[in-house]
Amino acid sequence: MSDKQIPYKIYLEESELPKAWYNLRADMNNKPAPLLNPETHKPMTASDLSGIFCDELIAQELDDTTHYFDIPKEILDFYKMYRPAPLVRAYCLEEKLQTPAKIYYKFEGNNTSGSHKLNSAIAQAYYAKKQGLKGVTTETGAGQWGTALSMACSYLGLDCNVYMVKVSYEQKPFRREVMRTYGASVTPSPSMETEVGRKILAEYPGTTGSLGCAISEAVEKAGSNEGYRYVLGSVLNQVMLHQSVIGLETKAAMDKYGIKPDIIIGCAGGGSNLGGLISPFMGEKLRGEADYRFIAVEPASCPSLTRGKYAYDFCDTGKVCPLSKMYTLGSSYIPAPNHAGGLRYHGMNSTLSQLYADGYMEATTVTQTEVFKAATEFARVEGILPAPESSHAIKAAIDEALKCKETGEEKTILFGLTGTGYFDMVAYQKFNDGQMENYIPTDAEIQASLDKLPKID
């Protein structure tokens, strides 16, 4: 099909939308290693997990053979609020770069939570509701996941308790207010509400909190309250399953117009967006039906794939969650305080980790000043003010497009634009004022954290 017949923004028709999530693990010969019980070091069973997670989500988490899971009608109905997400041809960016490459991006930011996180939030809230639970607990850092979850819970009439890292709660009050507007209770962490919170406050009276501590509080709260479960917005394979809707829609839109991407790029924190975007394309690659280059883009300050170790580690700093085999910097690794660009997770989803270990995917790092420069360049020509996280992918896409300019190749580049940066203007301000700094950890720093990895036989 000629370029002229392809709409500038592709919105699928309702009849063309995915009706089932795709479970990439089912097409892998080398399955991701199982989650381990943090005490016994034996593979986690459904009953081990049932006090923490909802039953159907546990089933999805542990299933590496079922290819497709039907999306419940209630979730499809909710999707209608903000899906389909458009697949956009970045004509203006191409012109700005004077590249022969064709650049597409899948934009997931057209909803109030401002990111792709809503895709899994509604799924997790739905299964909690279906199980007859009263509510869910979770943690949030800057607040993207907490916002998404509060929207989903509000829609379903489910109670939503968010533990928000205290420093974010105080310094980034706007996402907190979005959550409250959606009816969530938002507690600065550490709090006096939980045993672990009280213990940490007694030990470190002035602490401003950490994501690891907030996870521990949310897990304790779920475990100690009848009718509550804990939910998590990234890292888990259930999340990647829900997020496959990103890739399925993208692939359907591209197939409809006969577009085949050569390179697929996603930013990589815990892996929820990257995994979701690449899933159906990676499935084709695993089955030998097509070939693509996949590039995971990490912040230079938190480089789990590129500089971490492939090993069993705790998913949380508080070490209460199961052990996962993944590329990790060690659960005690914390990015430098000047890191403003999100993607601060120490590890990586286990499925993506296995694929990377097996050579199916590349990874690269970018510094945050490069990221904000790319974000600004993108905003000025494409209109959308991107989230810092998404801008990691923009930076890598621009680099690939500039390589095409040198070689004259007309490659088709696809990247995931996961969200908007409206709540990240403090970071933009730093960049605009020329006060943003980069941080690249030394090998010794990373090694110090890796030295604390749990010993698994």
Next chain:
Amino acid sequence: MSDKQIPYKIYLEESELPKAWYNLRADMNNKPAPLLNPETHKPMTASDLSGIFCDELIAQELDDTTHYFDIPKEILDFYKMYRPAPLVRAYCLEEKLQTPAKIYYKFEGNNTSGSHKLNSAIAQAYYAKKQGLKGVTTETGAGQWGTALSMACSYLGLDCNVYMVKVSYEQKPFRREVMRTYGASVTPSPSMETEVGRKILAEYPGTTGSLGCAISEAVEKAGSNEGYRYVLGSVLNQVMLHQSVIGLETKAAMDKYGIKPDIIIGCAGGGSNLGGLISPFMGEKLRGEADYRFIAVEPASCPSLTRGKYAYDFCDTGKVCPLSKMYTLGSSYIPAPNHAGGLRYHGMNSTLSQLYADGYMEATTVTQTEVFKAATEFARVEGILPAPESSHAIKAAIDEALKCKETGEEKTILFGLTGTGYFDMVAYQKFNDGQMENYIPTDAEIQASLDKLPKID
């Protein structure tokens, strides 16, 4: 057509999009009164205006006979970034209200500026560029218009100077940073850059500024700089012309599916959104082809249509702009400081004023706590976090839907959802904390301001 065949969200195809703006004045028997020169009190001529505004915009401003103006291709190309805007059936809100009414809203917030303002910003920036100008100047309060203009200027490579009311510049830094990210220069007003700014600062050293002062600075800067003109985001008839794209798209979408609204509701500040939304429907009413109820919704704290006087007045507090005949509270009227909901303009677009005077349109007021209650209710079921301005229309739409519930009538209600509230979380926080107060001016207060209206023979 049955409801089942109507998509939940209607996006027009590219071929169905409006290619020309509709000039409602051409269909009016009673034309709006002409702008007057503030010194001579004679009708403004094109040459009177040419030092302030761009030539083609002046032609649009003064033309009340041409029915349609072709939308230039460059603007249509820009529209593709964020248009068509979806027309959404508010199924979840209907269910929540248990109303037999069918509620539709036209959502204009799906762009980084977060509102419909971008429709006129790109048009005004385009004509400035076409005239070979270097840049434009404008003022902004909370920053919606300034953001939209900076996006448009960045796209066209035009310099953009925004005078931002000092108190907003300091207390609402995030929109300022969005503007800077798009390359605009943002100056807190009053500033030392202009004569009027220096004069005001000398007289009131600690002043935090006002919209009127910022307008005066922007106009002075445009007049004193070669290659610059002043642009304005509301009130003017050229703005209403550009905003007719909202109504034209809405009507095309409704006609396509055989939907006929009974009631059309818009929030009303200067009138840019209300005028744009109702234009093609009002045209039908004026030509006797169809009938609709139109409702303008004002804040109780700034009730120009419902409690103002239909008279010639200054468009700006600084009294440097032309006189316009309109419903006005007097150019010295300033809403109470606790007013958080936008729509703070003292007057109303002259076309809408004439139509209201002639009985073609109704108007109503709502208090801001009612507005934020409606906003929260809407957000929780429909997902979108609405701008306070838009939420005035939501409140009125809910009220009409509840009347239908009482009477059992299946009316079709259409309202304009002009934008998102991401940069208004301070106001939401006040509401969430139960600390938002209402203010309704006394008759004496309004009269005191009306007493200062200019005397026109």
